[in-house]
Amino acid sequence: MKQVMLERYGTPWEVASCADIPDIGDPGPDEVVFDVLAFPINPADMGFCRGTYRLKPPLPATPGAECVGRVVSAGAGVKHVKPGDLVINLQRENWTQRRKVKGDDAIPLPPGIDLRQAAMVRINPPTAQLMLSDFVDLKGGEWVIQNVANSAVGRLLIVLAHQRGLRTVNVVRRPELADELKALGADLVLVDGDDLAARVARETGNAPIRLGVEAIGGAATGRLVDCLATDGTLVHYGSMGGEDPKVGRTNFIYRGVRLTGFMLGRFLARRSAEQIRALYADLGGQVMAGRLFAPVDTVYPIEKIKDALAHADKGGRNGKILVSPNGAL
Numbered sequence: 001m002k003q004v005m006l007e008r009y010g011t012p013w014e015v016a017s018c019a020d021i022p023d024i025g026d027p028g029p030d031e032v033v034f035d036v037l038a039f040p041i042n043p044a045d046m047g048f049c050r051g052t053y054r055l056k057p058p059l060p061a062t063p064g065a066e067c068v069g070r071v072v073s074a075g076a077g078v079k080h081v082k083p084g085d086l087v088i089n090l091q092r093e094n095w096t097q098r099r100k101v102k103g104d105d106a107i108p109l110p111p112g113i114d115l116r117q118a119a120m121v122r123i124n125p126p127t128a129q130l131m132l133s134d135f136v137d138l139k140g141g142e143w144v145i146q147n148v149a150n151s152a153v154g155r156l157l158i159v160l161a162h163q164r165g166l167r168t169v170n171v172v173r174r175p176e177l178a179d180e181l182k183a184l185g186a187d188l189v190l191v192d193g194d195d196l197a198a199r200v201a202r203e204t205g206n207a208p209i210r211l212g213v214e215a216i217g218g219a220a221t222g223r224l225v226d227c228l229a230t231d232g233t234l235v236h237y238g239s240m241g242g243e244d245p246k247v248g249r250t251n252f253i254y255r256g257v258r259l260t261g262f263m264l265g266r267f268l269a270r271r272s273a274e275q276i277r278a279l280y281a282d283l284g285g286q287v288m289a290g291r292l293f294a295p296v297d298t299v300y301p302i303e304k305i306k307d308a309l310a311h312a313d314k315g316g317r318n319g320k321i322l323v324s325p326n327g328a329l
């Protein structure tokens with residue numbers, strides 16, 4: 001079987017290759033074996049290949065934070081999934097043709113769900129959902145502000161916030177995205193820049209914004225904090241610019257703004273296995289109904305992993321790069 005291998009950390013398309021490895025064998029009594037049908041290349045996977053992600057296992061290593069798979073066989077002790085079921089995997093190392101995991105790590109998805117969308121259910125939809133629910137108790141009509149609004153997380157957050165009756169200020173770096181994001185339910189789309197706080201105040205009629213979520217870092221974090229109300233909360237969850245957040249200290253001293261962070265694993269760990277399955281059942285159902293959607297730019301076979309990684313590194317894409325290791329897409 002084929003699997004993506006890193007022999008060293010560095011430029012993703014230089015260090016990753018498609019290797020032939022022995023088959024993984026049958027599941028144990030509490031294990032599940034599934035064929036990987038599709039996986040996306042996320043920013044965190046690029047960081048993993050570069051060796052800049054928080055996890056840096058000994059080499060050789062296989063990347064892959066998420067995927068969708070179809071169960072091939074399940075041990076006698078596994079009751080919640082059976083052969084043929086579609087699953088997502090709570091564990092990593094998914095850039096491969098076949099995975100063997102503990103039964104509890106295989107989360108079932110509704111049959112018939114679109115495979116491209118299913119490949120992206122594990123990380124970004126719960127990230128958007130939990131950032132809206134776990135920090136500030138927002139009431140209908142309140143505003144939320146976010147940057148990287150055109151990212152997969154950003155687009156999902158627009159839809160999920162709109163469903164709750166929340167209004168969103170969406171900060172982007174490309175003005176041509178405004179109509180597309182408004183069609184998803186975005187109330188305001190603004191281009192990032194030095195006078196952001198003044199423009200946000202003007203466009204929202206000085207509305208107090210109690211929650212901001214941001215994934216760039218550097219001065220961009222500070223620009224979003226400047227838009228928040230006194231005692232507001234800024235959730236830093238990514239680092240697309242590669243710099244630590246820079247925030248003016250007066251925000252903390254005079255205005256009591258809270259700067260905190262989100263990592264999906266930490267927030268899932270606060271929930272039971274049943275709650276996690278319920279969360280994904282809800283999100284999977286919303287994907288199935290077409291309410292949650294992440295655009296896909298191009299699908300590659302696993303043998304073309306280097307091309308896929310080089311493409312994923314380019315800005316201005318029209319969605320995610322996916323890989324289909326068993327030719328299912």
Ligand SMILES: NC(=O)c1ccc[n+]([C@@H]2O[C@H](COP(=O)([O-])OP(=O)(O)OC[C@H]3O[C@@H](n4cnc5c(N)ncnc54)[C@H](OP(=O)(O)O)[C@@H]3O)[C@@H](O)[C@H]2O)c1
Nearest residue numbers: 043127150151152153215237238239240241262263264316
């Ligand atoms: N903490 C967590 O648990 C967690 C979970 C999921 C995702 N994340 C993070 O969330 C972020 C978005 O992930 P995703 O999968 O949704 O991303 P994605 O769909 O690949 O989109 C990346 C976005 O980042 C923007 N971008 C790239 N470089 C930038 C820069 N230097 N300055 C400003 N914007 C930049 C792109 O803008 P254009 O559209 O203009 O190209 C694009 O909108 C990433 O940082 C990821 O690591 C964190």
